[in-house]
Amino acid sequence: MKTKKSPWPRVALYLFVFVMCVVILYPYFVMFTTAAKSNDEMYATGGSLLPSVWQWSNFIDIWREAPVFKYLLNSIIVAGGATFLAIACGIPAAYALSRMRFKGKGIFMGAVIMSQMFSPVVLLVGIYRLMTAMHMTNSLIGLVLLNAAFNQAFAIWLLRGTFTSISSEMEQAAKIDGCGTVQALIRVLLPVSAPGIVTTLIFVFINSWNEYTIALTLISSDLLKPITVGINVFYGFNFIKWQYLFATSIFATIPVVILFLCIEKHLVAGLTSGGVKG
């Protein structure tokens, strides 16, 4: 849109963007300012926009008030484990889909796409029964397996797209030099596919880090909760410690927003070619 026939559409559009940014940033502004308010100011009537006294000690107190460190550690274990498992299962599947011809390929692809329809929450009744049978309610391993499975479709789709975009000539040359298929995959294809693999890694990590519903349902002991469920400790029945809740939320949010910003460009490229959504 290079020509300037009338300036008004442009002005209106920029105004729109400005308003959107304000609305998007507003909750983050509230989160930061509220996290630094004192308990008295929290519930004072009249309200305040900024804390009258910036109570930075809230950011230290949370680590004593609740096992926040343990929650974050659990989130890292669940998200890290799920990412590793989803990629470890996704790479061979994506490789087969991009390099081999076989019966049932279309059916498998269809099943992968269909699996995106089933969010964990509609399956919770079944998931709970399965996990009870496997003695994995209240277990981080259970969360790892479930998160890996529900991110499998996306991982396969994005990895397959990456592999398909790379010519198989180099692998064939490596095979002539005496490499086996597995060696050719690890030594030749994977290094070249690094950007696509890293994007997939980070995206699966973020999805698992932000997962709430499965963990809420399955995990009952406090010390096994990931951070998304753990923040509920500040959320009593009639007395909510908002300042601690938000201070903790900041620690839970910053790492994933930074990671997301790193992959944003690559993700845009892969978006519409396959099903991608958190």
Added chain:
Amino acid sequence: MKENAKPRTLNMRRLEPYVWLLPSILLMGVMILVPIISVFQTSFSEISKSGVNRGFNGVTNYLWVFQNATFWNTLLNTVIWTIVVVGLSTILGIILGLVLNEKFHGRKIVRAIVVFPWATALIIQSVIWKYIINADYGALNALLYKLGIIKSYVNWTATPGQFFAWECFVGILVTIPFVTFCVLSGLQSIDTSLYEAADVDGASFWDRLFKVTLPLLMPSLTVSTVLNIIYVFNSFPIIWTISKGDPADKTHTLVTYLYKLSFTNQRVGEAAAVSVIGFLILAACASVYMVMTLRAEKEEE
């Protein structure tokens, strides 16, 4: 390779792709397919309050659900929720995507800002908004009061309808980024010479928008819309955090309703029936999506 080993190798060759797929099939089979089967089975079973399966009871659970007024209200809410959230976030996301595709000062910052709601956990967004709209000490009342827009504090969630409207608002806000980035991705593939040709023809701003840009964006928009329908339909944390389906179970969607049935009211069989009804509605959407994706794949090849 030895001569006599050949038939066996051939056989292995044919099996090889399945070996590569095996880890993935096992993972999804156990963790997704088994729960699906279990939900269907449970929906036709009588489950006691303590979780004991008392066996097949036909369509009793379904009848209970259909005779329940809350279910029909929930179904209506789900339709409204899905259409409003997907519809408005798509329109706003398109506009935002179009503007972000232009070159202007601060574009990179705006792009980064738009990523925020997408990267943040839904539960955290929901909790913040629950705080913002609180009638007694919420941030929105404080803000509007200080700005002089309101004279006294407003109860933003006086009726179930208002509660639900806020939930839709939060849903729209967190869904916009995905649409925006799909639009940006689609715009990158549009040939700029088309715009030059439109200029030669003396096309206005609106002509370019409705006759060039939007038609060419349709493939990206279809993907984002179908995926959003699935994800918004299944979205749980916003409603569960802000209203828990209350007051009086008036603000449920199917997923919060089935969660409450199953894990608060211990009506597991009935909850499974609601799940199945949800699947059937979504299955229609997902099959449309699958057919379109596979067709797009074929065109690429």
